[in-house]
Amino acid sequence: MKNLKMKLARMEQDISQTDLAKRIGVTRQTIGMIESGDYNPTLKLCLAICKELGKTLDELFWEED
């Protein structure tokens, strides 16, 4: 399932996938795959993304039924 919440949060702050990837120390490909739902990140990476985007885990990764 696509992670549109993360994509929106990133775009709201005008951060590119490349910039976000650099800030948290992963590749752009990884960010792209998380947003497209092709990769399930570890909790450690989820937390790093949340911190960088100033959001909570619920706001970015909680899926409503």
Add this chain to the structure above:
Amino acid sequence: MKRKNNLDEMQEQKLLHIESKGYWLAFWGLGVSLIIQLIFYGPTNDWRYMAAEWIVFMAIALYMVAGCIKEGIWDRKLRPSFKDNIFMSLVAGVVMGVVQFVMSYRNYHKPVGSVAAGIFSGLMVMILCFIALTISSAIYKKRQEKLEEESEE
């Protein structure tokens, strides 16, 4: 000096996946290669010609068994039960029985003798395999109990 890992977690997982597939390809490739050599060259040649491959094959198998038992892992689908152990021993016995039959028939051209050799070999492999699985599953269960106790503390 410990070298820095150039991969991020996604790449690391992908690499582990590729390595896992490569491992199984090498393992079963080696197994098939040993069987082919047994069938075509087994009884007519010195068995030492395939000793190195056999040692590598067994070392990989032992490493997997020891590693999995240490981590309290048995199998994705099979359980360490009497029924599953019998089933897997039967599979191993049938495979080795067929290999022995083909090997024997190819070299001696005696159908009855080859069938007898196949049945005998298959039965022996089945018994040995069942003993090995029973011992391994007993060790696994003990290890599992220990890991459960440790995680409760």
